[in-house]
Every structure is written in structure tokens, then in C-alpha cells.
Amino acid sequence: MNEKKTPMIDSHTHLHDPRFESDRADVVQRAQNAGMTRMITVGTNQHTSKEAIDLAHVEEDIFATVGMHPLHLFSAKNCEPEDQFIEEFDREFYFHLAQDDKVVAIGEVGLDYHHFGEGDPVEVIKEKQREVLKEFINICNVVSKPIVVHCWDGYDELVTILEKNVVEKRGVIHSYIGSWKNAEKFITMGYKIGVNGIVTYGESYDKLLRNIDLQDILIETDCPYLPPRPLPRDQRCEPCDVFYVAKKIADVKGVSIDVVLQKTTENAMALFHM
Numbered sequence: 001m002n003e004k005k006t007p008m009i010d011s012h013t014h015l016h017d018p019r020f021e022s023d024r025a026d027v028v029q030r031a032q033n034a035g036m037t038r039m040i041t042v043g044t045n046q047h048t049s050k051e052a053i054d055l056a057h058v059e060e061d062i063f064a065t066v067g068m069h070p071l072h073l074f075s076a077k078n079c080e081p082e083d084q085f086i087e088e089f090d091r092e093f094y095f096h097l098a099q100d101d102k103v104v105a106i107g108e109v110g111l112d113y114h115h116f117g118e119g120d121p122v123e124v125i126k127e128k129q130r131e132v133l134k135e136f137i138n139i140c141n142v143v144s145k146p147i148v149v150h151c152w153d154g155y156d157e158l159v160t161i162l163e164k165n166v167v168e169k170r171g172v173i174h175s176y177i178g179s180w181k182n183a184e185k186f187i188t189m190g191y192k193i194g195v196n197g198i199v200t201y202g203e204s205y206d207k208l209l210r211n212i213d214l215q216d217i218l219i220e221t222d223c224p225y226l227p228p229r230p231l232p233r234d235q236r237c238e239p240c241d242v243f244y245v246a247k248k249i250a251d252v253k254g255v256s257i258d259v260v261l262q263k264t265t266e267n268a269m270a271l272f273h274m
């Protein structure tokens with residue numbers, strides 16, 4: 001583990017999630033004992049955005065984001081039952097929350113073209129996702145905060161949208177699972193690439209990790225989801241496990257874990273102004 005207690009930041013958690021209800025204080029303590037200096041808990045709809053803010057107000061080291069995950073815009077047939085609730089985008093609601101002092105970014109928002117099922121009105125849903133993403137980009141610019149983008153199967157379109165709709169404070173393409181080629185385009189625009197446990201599942205992202213400069217990476221767990229190896233896939237993960245993501249990056253790049261932790265901490269502090 002992080003023996004020298006080099007500062008580290010988990011830039012994308014869902015610590016307000018009910019799966020942390022029974023032992024949240026212990027989880028936070030374990031993270032802090034492991035060197036964690038900041039954790040960002042990410043809202044995905046009205047309810048969880050509110051929860052994220054509430055948690056950030058009781059825990060000094062926890063900061064929040066508010067936003068609406070694209071899957072909450074429609075009831076996708078391919079989703080888990082728990083994900084199947086729809087919400088109408090309410091600009092005033094999010095705009096109000098976005099101004100909170102402990103809200104450091106707007107997100108997660110974006111495009112999810114992966115979860116369509118047979119019979120879904122694909123083009124209608126895609127258009128709605130694009131419209132709502134642009135609304136959130138507008139909120140970012142009004143409150144002067146960066147964006148946390150979720151994207152699955154829509155990177156080419158995301159590049160176009162972010163080129164045409166500039167987020168002044170930029171942001172992060174979280175849980176990145178795209179190509180190096182697209183990553184380069186986001187980096188050129190000034191975005192960070194959010195890397196999590198997915199890169200530890202095999203060698204698919206080694207090329208990306210080799211090519212990407214440390215100054216362009218944020219590390220994250222997306223906990224309770226996506227436990228990095230060597231943790232079992234079906235286990236809940238938690239912020240201190242972000243260490244394994246840093247380790248994978250260090251191994252592939254042939255640098256020390258300390259350097260990865262230090263640099264990604266600086267990147268997160270600078271982007272989110274914490």
C-alpha cells in the first residue's frame with residue numbers, strides 16, 4: 001500500500017451511495033489513513049446530487065459534483081432495474097445546486113449510447129442527451145466550474161460537441177474507455193482523462209497509459225463500482241483502492257507509484273480548485 005503516505009485523491013466516487021451507509025465513517029478514515037487528502041463524490045440525478053452535497057458538508061475532505069447521468073433521461077431496456085427511473089431535466093434545480101460552495105464541478109453528465117435496447121427510439125434519445133449535455137455545459141460556464149463527463153460509445157460525437165461548446169474551465173472525461181487517438185483530441189482541448197479500475201482488468205489500455213502524459217491523468221475508483229485488480233470483481237470498492245489504479249499506471253509507464261500519486265493529486269487540485 002501507500003507506505004510513504006504520498007498524498008492521493010480519488011477524483012470520482014459515489015460515497016453517498018447506500019452501499020456505504022453502514023460504515024461510511026470507517027471508509028473515509030481508511031482512505032485518510034492511506035494518504036487520501038480529497039475525495040469527490042459525484043451526483044447522477046436530482047436525489048444523489050443533493051445527497052452528494054449533504055455529505056460534502058459534513059466531511060471536510062469530501063467535495064461534491066452535481067449532474068444528471070444520461071441514463072436517467074430514458075428507461076433503457078438493457079439497464080439494471082435500479083437504473084430504470086427517468087427524470088425530466090430541470091435546469092433551475094441543477095443551477096441552484098451548482099452554486100454551492102462545496103460543489104467543485106458539474107457532472108456526471110454526457111452521452112451513453114451503449115445501453116440501447118431493441119425498440120428504443122435511439123435517435124430521439126441521442127438528441128435529448130446532446131441537448132441536456134449542452135444545457136449542463138452552459139451551467140458550467142455560468143457558475144465557472146469544470147465538467148465531469150460520462151461517455152460510453154459516443155466519443156466521436158463528444159469530441160465534436162466539446163469543440164463547438166467550449167467549457168471555459170474544461171474538465172475530465174471520466175472512466176475513459178476510448179482510444180488513444182480520441183484521448184489525444186480531448187487532451188488537446190485541455191481536458192484530463194479519468195482512469196479507473198477498468199485499466200487493471202487486462203492489457204487493453206496499456207497503450208493509452210504508455211502514451212498519455214501524467215499531467216493529463218486523474219485517477220479515480222468510481223466506487224462502489226469497478227474494483228481494481230487484484231480485488232475481486234464482485235466486491236464493493238472504496239476510495240483507498242485508487243492506489244491500485246496508480247500502481248497499474250506506474251507499472252506500465254515504468255515510474256514510481258509516488259510520482260503517479262503526486263502528479264495526479266496536483267492535477268485534481270488544480271482542475272477542481274480544492
Ligand SMILES: [Zn+2]
Binds near residue numbers: 012013014042108222
Ligand atoms: Zn460514476
